[in-house]
Amino acid sequence: MIRVILAEDQAMVRGALASLISLEPDIEVAGEAASGPQALEVALRVRPDVALLDIEMPGGDGIEAGERILRELPGCRVVILTTFGRPGYLRRAMEAGAAAFLVKDSPARELAAAIRRVHAGERVIDPGLAAAALSAGPNPLSPRERDILAAAADGSTIGDVARRLHLSEGTVRNYLSSAIQKTHSRNRVEAVQRARTQGWL
């Protein structure tokens, strides 16, 4: 029997995935969590064979949770499950030691298949996505550029961002300008969009 835990913030989707997994005779849902920190806590308690983690969760994402789970439970296999097949997400997930990367677009039966293959020691990654991640290259933004871009993403003015991050307005402008150039965009909003779809933000 393969014991898995399931972390996903939307309760209805979590319940639905649990029922999907429970259909499999050789897989059992040993715990559920609604956030990254809670996933770690549950993992430590139930010591699952496989941890199924959503990326888009409040309070720290699933990749970070996966990294911590692997530190504490090296025998556990981490499967990242996400709505968006963003190259940057895949890259980060692999660097964090994930054994599989699934997008929710793929057919439902692939979930159980991935859990079995991961449990058997294999890695599961969509080949097309892997190619996209490699061809897209690494995140070109410096950590600080990423911070400033993220802080400006919600429509704040330069003044707002400067105050929030304790910087001068000129500095914020310069960082945004270089983020715009590195993302090959024409303005802030486009830069935010590109960074998001690439999983850089």
Add this chain to the structure above:
Amino acid sequence: MIRVILAEDQAMVRGALASLISLEPDIEVAGEAASGPQALEVALRVRPDVALLDIEMPGGDGIEAGERILRELPGCRVVILTTFGRPGYLRRAMEAGAAAFLVKDSPARELAAAIRRVHAGERVIDPGLAAAALSAGPNPLSPRERDILAAAADGSTIGDVARRLHLSEGTVRNYLSSAIQKTHSRNRVEAVQRARTQGWL
């Protein structure tokens, strides 16, 4: 036996919801769809008792699909299922004649409960959300303001929008300016954000 169809673009979530529903002895999934138009098509073929429709789908949203289904199959009950409990969504869903409005945050067992209640002739709406929708008031944007704001939402410049919609730049600026004021924002990006979270866009 209550016969339902299920429209949701993410295949894995769709499969999971189907398996959740199939656990209920008195409910049966009679058809599945991955887009709005496909939902209509499937509905016409299988003539379900209840249509379960996601809002966020490619190619026309679930609310529009629900409206069409109701025109063709007046006996069918429409349940809107959505990730985001936005007041504007609820309002539009109700105006389109939906019998229930569920957010995916709510517990999994509420899905089957809602299907049964809707089939029995009741309406199912989260009271907190209903209050929010009423207190938020109707969409203050005129149709054209909404168009222009939507066209500018992806980071296009005013010139881009003007060309795309065959308007002068000044006109676009004026519409955006009035959209900014009506949403009590300080710039385009904030206006887009507000409009999105209210479900006006």
Add this chain to the structure above:
DNA sequence: CCCGCTTTCTGACAAATGTCATGCCGAAGG
């Protein structure tokens, strides 16, 4: 130890954006 990179800052400039006043037209409503 020096080179290159990141982080931080300033000041100046050009371009884009947001606001306002004003005007015209057509449709809807009293």
Add this chain to the structure above:
DNA sequence: CCTTCGGCATGACATTTGTCAGAAAGCGGG
């Protein structure tokens, strides 16, 4: 019939944004 509202447009104006050059500090690798 007159008023109001939405859609469309201009032109002028102030503000915000994006770009560029230059400069200092600190950190790491070769």
